[in-house]
Amino acid sequence: MSTEPRWRRLEPDQRREEIFASAQRLFALRPYGEVSTTDIANEAGVARGLLNHYFGTKRDLYLEVVREAASVPENVIDHAPGGSLEERIDAAVNWFLDSLSGQDAAWINAAGSSGLGRDPELERILLKAEDDAVDRVLETIDMADVSDHREELRAFIRAYGQLAKTAGREWLIKKKLSREQVHHLLRQCLLTIVEDVLPETVAGDRG
Amino acid sequence: MSTEPRWRRLEPDQRREEIFASAQRLFALRPYGEVSTTDIANEAGVARGLLNHYFGTKRDLYLEVVREAASVPENVIDHAPGGSLEERIDAAVNWFLDSLSGQDAAWINAAGSSGLGRDPELERILLKAEDDAVDRVLETIDMADVSDHREELRAFIRAYGQLAKTAGREWLIKKKLSREQVHHLLRQCLLTIVEDVLPETVAGDRG
DNA sequence: GTGCACTATTGGCGCTGTGCCAACAACTAC
DNA sequence: GTAGTTGTTGGCACAGCGCCAATAGTGCAC
Numbered sequence: 001m002s003t004e005p006r007w008r009r010l011e012p013d014q015r016r017e018e019i020f021a022s023a024q025r026l027f028a029l030r031p032y033g034e035v036s037t038t039d040i041a042n043e044a045g046v047a048r049g050l051l052n053h054y055f056g057t058k059r060d061l062y063l064e065v066v067r068e069a070a071s072v073p074e075n076v077i078d079h080a081p082g083g084s085l086e087e088r089i090d091a092a093v094n095w096f097l098d099s100l101s102g103q104d105a106a107w108i109n110a111a112g113s114s115g116l117g118r119d120p121e122l123e124r125i126l127l128k129a130e131d132d133a134v135d136r137v138l139e140t141i142d143m144a145d146v147s148d149h150r151e152e153l154r155a156f157i158r159a160y161g162q163l164a165k166t167a168g169r170e171w172l173i174k175k176k177l178s179r180e181q182v183h184h185l186l187r188q189c190l191l192t193i194v195e196d197v198l199p200e201t202v203a204g205d206r207g
Numbered sequence: 208m209s210t211e212p213r214w215r216r217l218e219p220d221q222r223r224e225e226i227f228a229s230a231q232r233l234f235a236l237r238p239y240g241e242v243s244t245t246d247i248a249n250e251a252g253v254a255r256g257l258l259n260h261y262f263g264t265k266r267d268l269y270l271e272v273v274r275e276a277a278s279v280p281e282n283v284i285d286h287a288p289g290g291s292l293e294e295r296i297d298a299a300v301n302w303f304l305d306s307l308s309g310q311d312a313a314w315i316n317a318a319g320s321s322g323l324g325r326d327p328e329l330e331r332i333l334l335k336a337e338d339d340a341v342d343r344v345l346e347t348i349d350m351a352d353v354s355d356h357r358e359e360l361r362a363f364i365r366a367y368g369q370l371a372k373t374a375g376r377e378w379l380i381k382k383k384l385s386r387e388q389v390h391h392l393l394r395q396c397l398l399t400i401v402e403d404v405l406p407e408t409v410a411g412d413r414g
Numbered sequence: 415g416t417g418c419a420c421t422a423t424t425g426g427c428g429c430t431g432t433g434c435c436a437a438c439a440a441c442t443a444c
Numbered sequence: 445g446t447a448g449t450t451g452t453t454g455g456c457a458c459a460g461c462g463c464c465a466a467t468a469g470t471g472c473a474c
Contacts, residue, residue, distance in 0.1 A: 009440045009451055031324035033240070033266075036431060047453045052433060059240075069323055109323060116276055116316060117238035155374075155383040156392060163370035163396075167362075176362040180411060185363060185404050189370075192399045197392050204387060216422055216469045243460060254424045259462060 016054045019044045020064070027065050028106065063125060070110040070129035072136055085141070085194065092140040093186045097179060100168050108168050133161050143194070152201050156193050163189060223261045226251045227271070234272050235313065270332060277317040277336035279343055292348070292401065299347040300393045304386060307375050315375050340368050350401070359408050363400050370396060 010018075022043035026035045037058050041048040055061035083091075100108060110126075134157045138144040146153060167185055170177045177185075217225075229250035233242045244265050248255040262268035290298070307315060317336075341364045345351040353360060374392055377384045384392075 005440055007440080007452065012451075015451080027323050029324065031326040031329075035324070037433095038431075048432085049434075049454075050452065053452080056433095058432070066323060109325070116234050116273060117236065117242070118316070119238040122238075151383055152388060155377040155381070159370045159373040159377060159392065162373040163366045166366040166369040170362040170366060174362070176358055181359060181363075181404075181408050184407050184411075185366065185400065188399050188403050189396050192395050193392065196395050197388075200391050201388050204391075212469055214423065214469075219422075222422080244462095245460075255461085256425075256463075257423060260423080263462095265461070 012054075015046070015050070019046060019051060019054055020061075023061050024065050024068075027062060028069075028109070032062055063121060066110065066122065067125050067129075069106045070126055072107065072129065072133045086191065088141045089187055089190050089194075092137065093183055093190070095140065096164065096186070097168070097171075097183060100172060101179075108165065108172060130158055130161060134158055137161070137190075141190075141194070149198065149202055149205070153198055156197060160190060160193060219261070222253070222257070226253060226258060226261055227268075230268050231272050231276075234269060235276075235316070239269055270328060273317065273329065274332050274336075276313045277333055279314065279336065279340045293398065295348045296394055296397050296401075299344065300390055300397070302347065303371065303393070304375070304378075304390060307379060308386075315372065315379060337365055337368060341365055344368070344397075348397075348401070356405065356409055356412070360405055363404060367397060367400060 019040065023035075023040050026039055026043060029035075037048050037051050040061075041051060044050075051058065051061060055064065110129075131154075134154050135144070137157050137160075138146075138153075143153070164186055167177065167182045171179055171182045226247065230242075230247050233246055233250060236242075244255050244258050247268075248258060251257075258265065258268060262271065317333075338361075341361050342351070344364050344367075345353075345360075350360070371393055374384065374389045378386060378389045
């Protein structure tokens with residue numbers, strides 16, 4: 001009888017991926033403190049020590065999971081650059097809502113709840129994701145190259161992004177709003193920002 | 208020589224308050240995982256076991272701190288109910304920004320960063336605070352008693368609340384926006400919601 | 415003033431979870 | 445078959461937390 005091996009030896013990348021996937025599943029299910037490294041190791045069918053070998057620390061593994069979850073889905077929009085501002089915004093909002101409902105609701109849960117106590121590293125990751133999201137929005141509405149008051153515009157859009165994320169939750173999770181209602185909210189608010197708030201900022205600066 | 212006591216015996220309420228204050232300080236400074244019960248006990252000048260005696264679990268203590276930090280400051284606005292909608296909104300935004308800058312930036316940090324893994328109890332606390340905030344906004348703009356599409360309006364305002372909080376951070380913490388800019392953003396967006404988005408929802412429902 | 419009952423407070427035991435590392439065993443090349 | 449490589453294991457050591465019996469401030473009765 002061939003003594004079959006008690007465990008298989010995998011390529012590092014492959015094993016790493018397996019562990020990562022297990023961590024993703026569990027961290028999506030329960031908060032950080034209620035997921036033990038033993039849980040993850042069991043889920044991956046692996047000794048606990050291997051987590052540290054591949055990812056360093058439990059926290060490091062967690063941050064890597066968050067980084068991926070927080071990143072905005074690829075901008076695969078057709079990106080028809082033509083049309084009026086209203087039309088472009090309408091298209092952007094449509095794309096956003098599509099990618100929300102399409103994806104398995106990973107992004108929408110990110111940065112959900114916590115409270116107090118700044119965690120610089122975690123914050124850095126989420127701010128990076130937030131900034132990428134801003135780029136996506138600006139690209140999509142063809143305003144990526146405004147140089148006047150660029151920083152203010154970006155800050156406005158960051159705030160808008162939180163509105164959008166919350167509204168998305170009201171639609172998909174809490175079911176208090178319909179897609180049409182969210183669509184209208186996002187369209188009108190973005191329009192207001194670009195057509196009213198931003199010009200006022202520019203004028204106020206020059207006046 | 209009178210053998211002075213090694214520790215003083217306090218009224219339970221008083222001791223509890225001391226421990227709570229120490230916990231507040233530390234949890235505001237570092238994230239949950241980097242604050243040990245030993246730290247809190249040292250800060251309060253007390254044995255570690257006393258935390259469990261008064262608050263049960265480290266997590267219970269944490270939740271209590273979060274509950275207080277997340278609660279919106281009292282609505283001490285003069286609340287002049289008169290004036291046009293624009294004026295009322297303007298006053299509401301002013302009050303909001305005042306209370307943001309006045310307070311020692313506890314509220315604005317709440318629900319800042321985290322990611323993934325729903326924590327039902329923590330979520331409940333933050334949602335409760337969010338809902339209270341919605342009440343404040345509606346009161347202040349004299350729309351607390353609308354019964355038509357009440358739930359939708361509240362959902363819109365919840366989303367708006369996240370916009371407001373993020374914008375507040377852009378002003379007070381990140382310094383990317385001036386008070387005037389945030390003021391304008393908040394005023395115009397709230398106006399848009401009340402005068403445009405909400406009516407459209409009503410019309411869409413009846414059409 | 416002295417002793418006593420009351421209870422706020424302490425200190426340490428036991429358990430769980432994490433990081434670390436030396437030994438081990440699956441796989442490869444010769 | 446054998447030796448070298450290295451992915452993988454298992455357990456040791458330590459830190460943090462909940463718990464509880466023992467301790468010692470404190471006010472009251474007399």
